[in-house]
Amino acid sequence: MLHEEVVGRVRAMLLEGEIPPGARIPERDLCEKLQISRTPLREALKVLAAEGLVQLLPNRGSRAAKLTDKDMRDLFEVCQGLEALAGELACERITDAEIAAVAAAHAAMAQHYQDNDLLQYYRCNRAIHEAIVTAAGNPVLSGLYESVTARIRRARYVTPMTPPRWELALQEHEAILNALRRRDALGLAHILRTHLRHKREEVLQAGFAETENPGVARAQLRLQA
Amino acid sequence: MLHEEVVGRVRAMLLEGEIPPGARIPERDLCEKLQISRTPLREALKVLAAEGLVQLLPNRGSRAAKLTDKDMRDLFEVCQGLEALAGELACERITDAEIAAVAAAHAAMAQHYQDNDLLQYYRCNRAIHEAIVTAAGNPVLSGLYESVTARIRRARYVTPMTPPRWELALQEHEAILNALRRRDALGLAHILRTHLRHKREEVLQAGFAETENPGVARAQLRLQA
DNA sequence: TCCTTTATTTTTGAATTCAAAATGGTCAAT
């Protein structure tokens, strides 16, 4: 179905930053680029607006949602709560095979840490957290988590990780893995909460939200190109 | 804007049960009823599908989502987690005025309990929980909570409350209020979790009412004929 | 020169139209 396809493509463009936060989205241009008519695109925009990725302005079109500092804090809080919940549920339901998968991802991540490969490290990190959420066996939870993390990821293109922070993160991950192995629900929930609080502090401290307009100007240019 | 209006109207129809779970939604009929063209209605249906209230079948139209037992359990689990998070946050941020409001609602609820007025009791109950979520001061959280509770509410039109259950619920609410007054975040989170687990047991045990699916009904009729 | 006002163009919101897929019904064949 075309509709689903379009939602996916546009969502990807938003998450990849191809359409930067705050950028206006001229329907006609996007239609041309995607080779579709306006009808399915507009449907997709409404859906993405409901997801919080797009902002609709009455009679003035839509723009990519721009997150304020407060929005970011809120998203992190919720993400934290969802992960803690996922951890608790995962402890009840996770299989040995799934734990092994998490352990493998953790090992790979540690290796990337040694190699100082930040990008690959992030990939593994995300895989671990997603594996835990999946292990919770709750599609509703998975859906909300996906939605929230997508919005967060979109805002921070790059997080500068100081060495001590990085080391701490790794230690926390080790603790997470151990709690999972012990199937210690409360312990895991607690670790996940502090782990994410640390990440939040990192991101918020870095100051992701530039309120200047040059970014918007660039957005228009890139979209036309 | 028409689009928002339509989403709201159709969502209400779904939540009120005017469109029962599992029912097919013929676009043309609904357009006629709402006096609009198909375009805005279809946009609305896509949004509601993203919210989980409507199910889209490729080339076969849409139907009101029908929740399975598992879906219900998942929703409750998430709702539980969200409320616990809201409670923790509320303890940090709630004002004395807001606490007073919760206390008032609680008192009213206790009165309705005395009067055996289940409907009004539910109204107050919901108001209390929503007040706590609001007091968390996190719009992202509020949005997700709203979405999840809406889906839950849709499934259970009526929950048969046995007297002992009801009494227990009231006691738990008393404990919730006290924890709020003490601003005891961990305590409140714990109480909210058990409180909602009890409610979930109630609902799941009752076997939430399944309204008849027209398609199924017709199939059965033809079989008998 | 700058601001206000008006006309033109562009863009959005929603209805209509068109094509494709599915549904329902009829009729022949076994």
Added chain:
DNA sequence: ATTGACCATTTTGAATTCAAAAATAAAGGA
């Protein structure tokens, strides 16, 4: 009588069209 193929009708998916609102450009006056 039941099954299966074929055609008509309905319904959906997406493009196009039309109207209204906003943005832009232009002209006139202080």
